[in-house]
Amino acid sequence: MKQELVKQLDGYEAVVKEIETARKYGSDYTLERGMVEAYLSKIHPPFLKLKVNDIITETSTTKTLRLVSENHYLPPFQAGQYITLFVDIGGIRTSRPYSISSQPNQIGYYDITIRRVEDGLVSNHLLDDIKIGDLFESSGPAGGFHFNPIIHHKEMICIAGGSGITPFMSMIREIIECGLDRSIYLFYGNRTLDDVIFHEELVRVSEKFDNIHYVPVIEAPSADYSGKTGVVTADLIKSVKADTGEASFFVCGPQAMYDFCLPEIEKLGVRKGKIRREMYGPPINIWEYPGWPKEVNPDDVFSIKIRGNRTIEAPAGESLLTSLEKNHVVIPSLCRSGECSMCRIKILTGRVFQPAGVPVRVSDTQFGYVHSCVSYPLADLEIIL
Numbered sequence: 001m002k003q004e005l006v007k008q009l010d011g012y013e014a015v016v017k018e019i020e021t022a023r024k025y026g027s028d029y030t031l032e033r034g035m036v037e038a039y040l041s042k043i044h045p046p047f048l049k050l051k052v053n054d055i056i057t058e059t060s061t062t063k064t065l066r067l068v069s070e071n072h073y074l075p076p077f078q079a080g081q082y083i084t085l086f087v088d089i090g091g092i093r094t095s096r097p098y099s100i101s102s103q104p105n106q107i108g109y110y111d112i113t114i115r116r117v118e119d120g121l122v123s124n125h126l127l128d129d130i131k132i133g134d135l136f137e138s139s140g141p142a143g144g145f146h147f148n149p150i151i152h153h154k155e156m157i158c159i160a161g162g163s164g165i166t167p168f169m170s171m172i173r174e175i176i177e178c179g180l181d182r183s184i185y186l187f188y189g190n191r192t193l194d195d196v197i198f199h200e201e202l203v204r205v206s207e208k209f210d211n212i213h214y215v216p217v218i219e220a221p222s223a224d225y226s227g228k229t230g231v232v233t234a235d236l237i238k239s240v241k242a243d244t245g246e247a248s249f250f251v252c253g254p255q256a257m258y259d260f261c262l263p264e265i266e267k268l269g270v271r272k273g274k275i276r277r278e279m280y281g282p283p284i285n286i287w288e289y290p291g292w293p294k295e296v297n298p299d300d301v302f303s304i305k306i307r308g309n310r311t312i313e314a315p316a317g318e319s320l321l322t323s324l325e326k327n328h329v330v331i332p333s334l335c336r337s338g339e340c341s342m343c344r345i346k347i348l349t350g351r352v353f354q355p356a357g358v359p360v361r362v363s364d365t366q367f368g369y370v371h372s373c374v375s376y377p378l379a380d381l382e383i384i385l
């Protein structure tokens with residue numbers, strides 16, 4: 001039956017003819033069976049085993065972990081991509097994505113640079129508990145926040161906030177080390193100059209290379225600071241780069257920064273579709289987000305019946321992914337910011353809040369699937385994992 005169906009496929013006869021010809025002249029493709037798969041899984045392994053080889057203190061709140069491979073070589077990546085680290089903390093298995101800050105032209109190690117988030121579970125663990133020699137499991141490199149020569153201009157206007165500098169560091173290091181024909185205008189927002197990560201390196205490379213322009217923007221400057229202050233606005237960008245018509249825009253940092261920057265960039269005449277963004281996690285205080293129903297309090301607790309599993313309790317103000325993990329129900333996840341769709345679950349009954357702009361496929365919406373990392377219960381739910 002299967003054979004009959006195969007024969008109906010377009011091109012079936014051509015393939016059979018090719019195999020016959022190859023056999024006749026002594027080639028046997030079956031000897032190659034599995035080789036392509038084996039090669040692909042070497043370049044894109046689903047999981048990596050990493051060892052902390054070095055720890056570099058960057059600022060009082062930020063460290064870089066230099067990670068080497070424990071059992072494999074490290075797969076190649078594109079400047080701007082991230083890996084997702086898996087951690088066990090207090091009996092809870094969870095994960096967090098971190099952009100690779102080192103340059104892709106060397107893959108002896110990956111650097112990830114972590115800034116402390118107040119009361120943050122994983123960032124505090126990575127900064128306070130991790131020692132040289134510790135082992136991690138991670139995903140392979142992932143994400144689409146990278147330069148694409150087919151669609152992007154060679155001139156890049158990059159806007160970073162706080163730890164959102166890391167993908168741009170990888171891009172800048174690659175550009176200067178490989179002598180790439182590309183230029184970067186980096187607008188980098190922080191509260192104080194002491195918070196700026198990689199400041200000395202950025203000053204040094206921008207002084208040495210004409211194609212790297214570094215503009216720190218400080219919200220609460222000290223009296224002797226003479227650079228740009230406030231936040232990154234359209235006027236501030238124009239004061240450095242008057243003509244942005246031939247530039248591609250890249251924004252990386254917390255969701256709130258993107259929400260502020262997007263209208264500013266649009267004031268420059270740039271369409272939303274032309275702006276690449278990487279959000280560093282789900283929106284903070286989701287209940288303050290447009291569209292959140294006023295009658296639901298973030299502390300309201302709902303019951304979540306997992307079909308074929310058990311029922312857990314989850315507060316409205318916490319993402320379903322986090323609530324599941326806290327109850328030791330681990331599902332696949334990668335970006336934890338609504339972008340990759342790895343954490344999809346199906347809502348059978350009840351309703352959730354998912355902020356506007358999450359790229360859910362039309363078919364997913366039709367059939368009740370949501371991205372659990374950015375979905376919040378607004379009622380009792382029944383779900384399928």
Ligand SMILES: Cc1cc2nc3c(=O)[nH]c(=O)nc-3n(C[C@H](O)[C@H](O)[C@H](O)COP(=O)(O)OP(=O)(O)OC[C@H]3O[C@@H](n4cnc5c(N)ncnc54)[C@H](O)[C@@H]3O)c2cc1C
Nearest residue numbers: 096097098099114115120121122123163166280281284337
């Ligand atoms: C693609 C991607 C790449 C990333 N790369 C980096 C990186 O290179 N370096 C880095 O330091 N982080 C990076 N992050 C953020 C990182 O994954 C974690 O979200 C961050 O370390 C906080 O995790 P946590 O467990 O400490 O905080 P959680 O326990 O998850 O959060 C605790 C509280 O802090 C809030 N919060 C969470 N994240 C932030 C934040 N970034 N700023 C302010 N408040 C926050 C939460 O809303 C919550 O209220 C990246 C995120 C994404 C999606």
Ligand code: FES
Nearest residue numbers: 334336340341373
């Ligand atoms: S983990 Fe990527 S969309 Fe949820």
